[in-house]
Amino acid sequence: MTLPPEPILEQLESESVRIPTRKPQRIALAPPATDSIFMIQSGVYLLRVKWSEDRHQIPSLLYPGDCLRSAVVPPFEKAEIAAGTDSGEVWRMRWPVITRMMAADPRLAREVTDRLAAQSARFALQNVIIAGLNGDERVAAVMLELALRTGRQTPRGLEFEMPLSRTDIAEHLALNADTVSRILSRMRGSGLITPAGRNRLSCASIEALVGECPIAGLIRSLHEPAPAMPLAV
C-alpha cells in the first residue's frame, strides 16, 4: 500500500490542507470538531491517544498512503498524530467533502474506502499482537513492521527506521519503557539487531525478524509492499 494513483491524488489534493511536519510536531485529531480524514503523504507518524491523566497509548503507526478518519478514533481525552520522522507531510480533508467526491467518483470512493478498511484491519492486528504475544515477540513485531515499511538492503544488512522512543514503543505494545529497554538490550546482545545511526536499526534480514514473531505472516500481509502491480485499472 503506497500513495493512490496520480489522478486520484490530484483530486484529493484539491480539497486538502497540506501539513508539512518536523520531528516532535503533533497534529490534533479532534479540535476542529469536524469529521476529518487524514492521509499520510510521507514520513512515519504515530497515532497517539490519551485516556487519563497519565495514560497514553499508540494504537497504530501511520505510513504514506494510510488514511485515518477522525471518527474511527473513539472520543479520547486527546488524540493526535505525532511526527515520527524528521520530516513528513500529512493532508487533512473534511470528511463531508470527501464523501461528496466519493459519490461522484467510484474510483476515488474505492481508494478511500479500502484504505480506511486497511486501517481497521491494522487495529485488529494490533489487538492480536498485544493480546497474544509476549514482550519479546511484540517488540519483534514492531520491528518487522518498520523493516517491511521502511527497510532498505545495505552492505551491512537490512536497515530500517526506528522513529519510536523507548516510551513510544512501550505505549504501542502495552509494555513498560524499562521492559522494552531490557528486551532491546537482549536483542542487541544476541546480534538480532544492531544500531545503525540516529533513529535507525539494522538486522541481518527480514527472515531474522520473522523467526522471532509468531504472527509474522499476518504482519507481512498487512505491511509488505505489494508485488509491483498497478492498483485498480
Next chain:
Amino acid sequence: MTLPPEPILEQLESESVRIPTRKPQRIALAPPATDSIFMIQSGVYLLRVKWSEDRHQIPSLLYPGDCLRSAVVPPFEKAEIAAGTDSGEVWRMRWPVITRMMAADPRLAREVTDRLAAQSARFALQNVIIAGLNGDERVAAVMLELALRTGRQTPRGLEFEMPLSRTDIAEHLALNADTVSRILSRMRGSGLITPAGRNRLSCASIEALVGECPIAGLIRSLHEPAPAMPLAV
C-alpha cells in the same frame, strides 16, 4: 446504534442472504473468498479469529446494527462470527454489490460507512481495554458493554446477557480462563454482580459497573443507546 431506518433496511435486505442462527452456530468469514459485509439483525455475536494451532481471540462482540466487512479482518488462519445468544439473525451481502448501491444512494452510503467506522472505533477501544487495564477492570469493561447493550431494569437490579463462556471472556480480554473465573468469583463475592439465570447476570446499576472501569466513559460513548433521536434526516 441500532438497525438502520426501514427504507435502507429494505434495500439491503434485497441483496442479503439472511442467516438465522442458534447458539453454538458459527458463520465463516472468509470461505466464499469474496469480500462480504455482514450486518447483525438480532442477537449477540462473537467475532472469533484463530491465528495458530491453539490460539484464538475474540476481537469484538457484535450487536444488532453492527456491520463487519470481511476485508477489515486480517487474513487469519480462520475467522468466524459465532452466535452468542440462543437465537439471532445475520445478513450477509456481497461487498461489490453494496458498493454499487452506495454509489447510487448517498443515504445508504452514509449508513454503511458510518457503521464500518464504528466497528473500527470498537477495535481501537478494545486495544485500550487490553493494553491499559488490569484484569478486574477489563472484566468490568465487558460487563459494562453488555449491560449497556442488552441490559434491562428489573425489580432485582439491572439484568443483562452474558453470552460468553469463561473461555470466551478470556479470549476477548487477553486473560486466561482460570483468571477470569477468579475475578468473577471475587465480583460475585463483593456483591457487584449476581447470577440471574441461564447466561444472564444482574448488577445493582450501570453506575456500579462504571465505578469499576476507568474508561467507562469511552465505553458508554460507543455502546450506550443514543438518546432517542432519528438518525440522518
Next chain:
DNA sequence: CGTAGATTTGAGTTCTGTCAAATTTTGTGG
C-alpha cells in the same frame, strides 16, 4: 442418573512492572 464438558480453586512459577540509581545521548550556548 451418569458422563462429558465447564467452572472453580489452590499452589507454585514466571513475566512484567515499579522504583531508583547509574550512564548515555541530545540539544544548546559559548
Next chain:
DNA sequence: CCACAAAATTTGACAGAACTCAAATCTACG
C-alpha cells in the same frame, strides 16, 4: 568544536499480577 544541563536509556533489586497445572466441583443433557 567543547562544555553542560536536561532528557532518555539502561540496569539491578524487588514486588505483583497473571499464568500454568492439577484436582475438585458443578452443570447440562442424553
